[in-house]
Amino acid sequence: MSHKYAIGVDYGTQSGRAVLVDLTNGHEVADHVTPYPHGVIDETLPTSGKQLEHDWALQHPGDYIEVLRRSIPAVLAQSGVSPADVIGLGIDFTACTMLPVDERGTPLCFKPEWSDNPHGWVKLWKHHAAQDEADRLNAMAAQRGEKFLPRYGGKISSEWMIAKVWQIANEAPDVYDASDLFTEATDWVISQLTGNFVRNSCTAGYKSIWHKREGYPSSDFFKALDPRLENLTETKLRGDIVPLGTKAGELTEEMAKLTGLNAGTAIAVGNVDAHAAVPAVGVVTPGKLVMAMGTSICHMLLGTEEVEVEGMCGVVEDGIIPGYLGYEAGQSAVGDIFEWFVEEAVPAYVKEAAGKEGVGVHQWLTERASAYRPGETGLLALDWWNGNRSVLVDTNLTGVIVGFSLLTKPEEVYRTLLESTAFGTRKIIDAFHHNGVPVDEVYACGGLPQRNRLLMQIYADVTNREIKIADSKQTPAVGAAMFGAVAAGSAKGGYDSVVDAAKAMARVREETFKPIPENVAIYDKLYREYGELHDYFGRGANDVMKRLKALKDETSR
Numbered sequence: 001m002s003h004k005y006a007i008g009v010d011y012g013t014q015s016g017r018a019v020l021v022d023l024t025n026g027h028e029v030a031d032h033v034t035p036y037p038h039g040v041i042d043e044t045l046p047t048s049g050k051q052l053e054h055d056w057a058l059q060h061p062g063d064y065i066e067v068l069r070r071s072i073p074a075v076l077a078q079s080g081v082s083p084a085d086v087i088g089l090g091i092d093f094t095a096c097t098m099l100p101v102d103e104r105g106t107p108l109c110f111k112p113e114w115s116d117n118p119h120g121w122v123k124l125w126k127h128h129a130a131q132d133e134a135d136r137l138n139a140m141a142a143q144r145g146e147k148f149l150p151r152y153g154g155k156i157s158s159e160w161m162i163a164k165v166w167q168i169a170n171e172a173p174d175v176y177d178a179s180d181l182f183t184e185a186t187d188w189v190i191s192q193l194t195g196n197f198v199r200n201s202c203t204a205g206y207k208s209i210w211h212k213r214e215g216y217p218s219s220d221f222f223k224a225l226d227p228r229l230e231n232l233t234e235t236k237l238r239g240d241i242v243p244l245g246t247k248a249g250e251l252t253e254e255m256a257k258l259t260g261l262n263a264g265t266a267i268a269v270g271n272v273d274a275h276a277a278v279p280a281v282g283v284v285t286p287g288k289l290v291m292a293m294g295t296s297i298c299h300m301l302l303g304t305e306e307v308e309v310e311g312m313c314g315v316v317e318d319g320i321i322p323g324y325l326g327y328e329a330g331q332s333a334v335g336d337i338f339e340w341f342v343e344e345a346v347p348a349y350v351k352e353a354a355g356k357e358g359v360g361v362h363q364w365l366t367e368r369a370s371a372y373r374p375g376e377t378g379l380l381a382l383d384w385w386n387g388n389r390s391v392l393v394d395t396n397l398t399g400v401i402v403g404f405s406l407l408t409k410p411e412e413v414y415r416t417l418l419e420s421t422a423f424g425t426r427k428i429i430d431a432f433h434h435n436g437v438p439v440d441e442v443y444a445c446g447g448l449p450q451r452n453r454l455l456m457q458i459y460a461d462v463t464n465r466e467i468k469i470a471d472s473k474q475t476p477a478v479g480a481a482m483f484g485a486v487a488a489g490s491a492k493g494g495y496d497s498v499v500d501a502a503k504a505m506a507r508v509r510e511e512t513f514k515p516i517p518e519n520v521a522i523y524d525k526l527y528r529e530y531g532e533l534h535d536y537f538g539r540g541a542n543d544v545m546k547r548l549k550a551l552k553d554e555t556s557r
């Protein structure tokens, strides 16, 4: 049998990337990135220029197809691999990134009657405008003692499906009525590739409160939330829910023309970006935390028992690797915080100096920030620029920096922001480790470990753990390709399980980041201070962040 390949497509926040992977060794033969033509839509609708409210984040579903149209032919051309040797394709996506579609699977925003209604569009994972609905859902679930709540760390996030669907029902009942299905974008793209609509158990479990043994919450619960939602799960959330690695179907003739692949190529069911990354770094057993580090961080961990951990995003049986409980936690802004600083808060002289030296602003700041020892800036920050997604689970929390003086330099602030995200990660690691889900090893993948060594050293020092780095530029995409190979199966030159695929294809670099004992000691002290601030602002001692946000909403209305 000739050499076989699979393609993985990773749909990130700002772009989609395709990787063509050699199935014998996981080698990335070719990759190609397509920035979304419409990017993240958070100010105005591209159709009419209609203004969006605060906390909205939308996407254009056509951009997802554009990624297939541009990036798949590009990797085929770059590699020279024959489409006949590409036996499978898998995708992974941000989540919960959801959209309403009609009976034919057409996104409502493609239809003239809905294109000017923001609720007809894709709500991106970081759309945070359904916080009211999430709060009411959590209060009702707690009051009724719903068994599902502890599985999600005690709180369902406003980023997830039910809060987003309920927001649509509340703010745009006509869109709600016109929607035949609400679907994760990952399942929608797969339905476009294969002509079959199936839901994957990963997003259903983590984002739509579905449980392998118990199914969705009861219709009584949904009725108590809102009578309109009573039959939601049998109607607008209907659809077979199938495990990761299942073959969703085969590439249609139409999509074969668009992508240059052969019709009939095996297509795996959709997956989530961070979850797909886990087998790609070779993690198929418990005790090993995988951090997918980019715009945000998702922390992924396998366990053998269902344990309740404060603020975790969720625990789902078979949610990452079949046979294990998959735990997820996360920080909703990490790279996004650094980007905010670079775009919005550095003085002009920094940009000029970086330009003169021919380096990016991140690199300029990082080089200077590296000259400081831990504690030397006198600064400490809370990493809540986009709310808090784990432990506190509250999108109404905001950022803080303490310790400014007239001598504070931009590179010190940048370093402090890097450190704040590492403290956020340590909170999550501690929550798991001290509650029965051990974290013995840490792995990192995603864009950040490739770009910023200082950041990775800080994470090793703050967590006091050695960090192994994925030997891949596009780890989730490689993971998605592995699932594509599993969908194809060994008879076609793929694999029969993702564990087999990981054994052959996963790769980490030889170089690791090891904690430096003197840094660990200082960061322990700073982490205690971080904990004080965290609890003071985050656990109700001082709700100033929420009052400011409410005032902002009131005055800008």
Ligand SMILES: Nc1ncnc2c1ncn2[C@@H]1O[C@H](COP(=O)(O)OP(=O)(O)O)[C@@H](O)[C@H]1O
Pocket (backbone or CB within 6 Å): 012, 013, 014, 015, 293, 294, 295, 296, 334, 335, 336, 337, 338, 339, 340, 362, 363, 366, 446, 447, 448, 451, 452, 455
């Ligand atoms: N040198 C750098 N140091 C730290 N962060 C960086 C650097 N360069 C880019 N970033 C951040 O990386 C993030 C993008 O991460 P990436 O993994 O490529 O994307 P995504 O999260 O969409 O998958 C952006 O938020 C950006 O601010």
Ligand SMILES: O=C(CO)[C@H](O)[C@H](O)COP(=O)(O)O
Pocket (backbone or CB within 6 Å): 012, 013, 014, 093, 094, 095, 096, 125, 272, 273, 274, 292, 293, 294, 295, 296, 297, 298, 328, 330
């Ligand atoms: O919550 C998620 C997964 O469960 C999001 O998909 C993720 O946080 C966004 O990913 P990225 O930072 O790579 O764009």
